[in-house]
Amino acid sequence: MEIISRVCLGLVVFILFSQVILNVAAVINEEQELDRITSLPGQPPVKFSQFSGYVTVDEQQGRALFYWLTEATSNSVTKPLVLWLNGGPGCSSVAYGASEEIGPFRVNKTASSLYLNKNSWNKDANILFLESPAGVGFSYSNTSSNLLDSGDNRTAQDALVFLVNWMSRFPQYKYREFYISGESYAGHYVPQLAEKIYDYNKATSRPSINLKGFIVGNAVTDNYYDNIGTISYWWTHSMISDATYKLIMKTCDFKADKSSEQCDKAVSYALDYEFGDIDPYSIYTPFCKPNNNSVGSVRLKNTLLRRRVSGYDPCTENYAEIYYNRPDVQRALHANSTGIPYKWTACSDVLIRNWNDSATSMIPTYKKLIAGGLRIWVFSGDTDSVVPVTATRFALSHMNLTVQTRWYPWYTGGQVGGWTEVYEGLTFVTVRGAGHEVPLFEPKRALLMFRNFLGGKLLPSKS
Template structure:
């Protein structure tokens, strides 16, 4: 074997030293972010990490994450990023604490208990509070809170991932998926496109994106609006007269609604809906929830949906428990959160971001077409009792992608019962989840878990 010269040997030694130093730095950062135990947490075998990744030094924008590693064989399981929508709502409040995360919060906010159907039994789950201003994520430039929108959110999320993978290099080559719900119907495919474009331009820090899974997703303003009104009428939430009034008064193709349209929709919501949870129309609403929150704004202009109340299943007040728990000083200390002393309380949703949202893509359908061509695994699912981003809206949008059907419409099963219905297309799978609201894993955790398993396996939902 040919011997190395002294110069070559020195260069190799330098490279090894840089690699070791870089690896050591990443391990130091991981140790800094490690959660040893959350207050009131039951014993667990998996590791947890949380902290901040700076995405813009000039403005001081930093995004907060919480990683819950897989319960078994974490080194071999894929990584899944979860994003909640709003825009302006927290993945810690919803995804982590009442949907797919390992813990649930007790009513008094004093302690936690385990979620039997946590998705981290199948994958490493990374929750991200995005954009800056959501939850514990922050900016040192207050003007950022009034200029947020789709484009910056996607760009900052990509910067977060690049920084996060540098801190956790053991995940760099892992199969990576993105998931989320509601306005994450924008966040998820927009971030996926950013990653696809980034991978084309960069050969160094390739992100091994395999696909995404998104539920009750804001997709296309026109079809979402039309599908929402159809849902209201077919589910007896509004009268024939109001249905006709909305259809004749509203131009769903317009970027802004007219006063006449707003009046027709407001009449339906204020006089015909009754006191229901619009995110889960057949389950009880939380009597403690304030009627003054954004629950009376029109979901017709879905890019501006400001509704903060969520579907809560058998316990409709879960969000209240999260606000108690994550505002505790000992919890924030354990999670390495609020290290800069954010001048406001942690909340599940940011009113400022929601009201000041700037740019929003009118239709995600062109982006879906690009991502289908890129060969990603794409699943869309819908809880069928959500009246805000209903199953009819998603089906209208998918129909206008005009995809070839591979497996025709069929009922899928779990636990000996119909879990919902599914249709598999060339490049996309659709599934409804029977009896689930806007937050599918909250209302129907077992069915949502089965759906997640099938998605990761890349197999159609079971027919029996």
């Protein structure tokens, strides 16, 4: 009888425990379902699932970050999770990454509907777009001073908290292969978040974030080498005169915390009188003529040589502003549910002007993460003059990495797609003919690069 009683007791405990598990799963599924996007206004039919909404990262100050997950077009349960971050600091991953670059949809000219991007990165991975930090896009803070004191450190910490909390809501992605990607000032965001996760994983007995590596493009990396490389690009691409080049090199101390009045005047002269009416984010393509309503006006004068603004300024940015300010679109995205007291914009000028802390160099972080065994790729569109290929090459050359595979041209469609060199712990890739937003200008080449990154494969040579 005693044995039977023990068996019965064990069975009861098992049933109760199973019921608790089922209840927890039901709550989790309910949370996910609340975030499910059934369809966006004007969206073509798709077979993959989408979710969007808010994740609180600071209860006390009321900071919440907005995300948009587009699951893989096939076999989503077996494919990795990739987080995409745009830079600025202060620019939206919904505006750029999702709507112009790697997302599944593009906004049409009238902002009345969406059409499919044939080279979307969710063909190969589940893509998670995050508007970060609070104050960018739909992400918000109930503490208004947060918009005036944002910086690198809090942005990285909030992004880590977001991921931990988001994976509690989406436990199917816990322990999934995870990568981080982005561009421009995300040259800070991406490695800084990778370092936060790396340290978090080391301090956690069973870490839930299975970070494998990151890929970042036209990345702000090191203030000194970036600035030297940028001025060199301007001069070698005939954008400025010999006299202005010499004057900038003479008057600008790129190692100083602040630029001198003489340096500012020299740079302003180059931008105002020598550049001409070109798009500095893509120097060989036509630019969208700015108008009074343009949200993407190029903010070079206040940001070059200190901070770089993420975001190409084609007219598609204007279409995105109209679309994402539509109430029906916001309802479909579960966005702006708290009534943010400002309209959605591609970039936040308030955050850009008031950025609080910014690392002078990411080189030490790269070295730490290379030693930690992460897969790291750095790519560069070669027609960008804001964070140009020369800037990236100067910075990388001072990491003193050992070459594994020497510089060679890589091919796609029988044409040179760019050039690449593989070092111990890092792969560098140029994308031929691409501007600041590489997947916007060269979507096929960008997708091939992304696939090879995920697969840990060399880019194809002609042979």
